Amino acid sequence: MISSHKPTALLAATLLALGTAVASSATAQAASCPSGQFCAWTDANFGGQRTNWSGDDHDWEDPIQDQDSSWANHGISGPGIKDHVQVYENPGLVGFGTVCLGPGQEIATPSGWANDSGDSHTWKMEC
Numbered sequence: 001m002i003s004s005h006k007p008t009a010l011l012a013a014t015l016l017a018l019g020t021a022v023a024s025s026a027t028a029q030a031a032s033c034p035s036g037q038f039c040a041w042t043d044a045n046f047g048g049q050r051t052n053w054s055g056d057d058h059d060w061e062d063p064i065q066d067q068d069s070s071w072a073n074h075g076i077s078g079p080g081i082k083d084h085v086q087v088y089e090n091p092g093l094v095g096f097g098t099v100c101l102g103p104g105q106e107i108a109t110p111s112g113w114a115n116d117s118g119d120s121h122t123w124k125m126e127c
């Protein structure tokens with residue numbers, strides 16, 4: 001019975017290590033985005049043209065409109081602060097949400113239809 005517990009303990013330790021690795025990479029903030037702002041780029045890996053905002057924008061314009069392919073949330077975080085960012089596929093914060101980023105989160109590569117889809121965004125309390 002003792003030996004049967006070892007694989008479980010090893011798995012738990014492995015998952016713990018993976019969790020630590022993910023957490024540290026998320027806080028590394030590789031993207032060049034001013035503190036307190038939400039940034040979106042026209043290319044993946046924070047390339048192409050960058051647009052950045054400190055507040056909401058309900059009607060994205062060129063060059064980022066429907067061209068967003070990577071994102072970074074460098075907003076200020078704290079109790080009672082809207083520190084998450086939700087992006088929508090249409091102007092006016094309507095339609096499907098494409099990406100939602102927590103505080104400090106960066107998305108270097110778009111997944112599926114979220115690529116080139118953003119038209120508006122808002123800061124909110126949670127995703």
Ligand SMILES: [Ca+2]
Nearest residue numbers: 042067068069
């Ligand atoms: Ca793009």
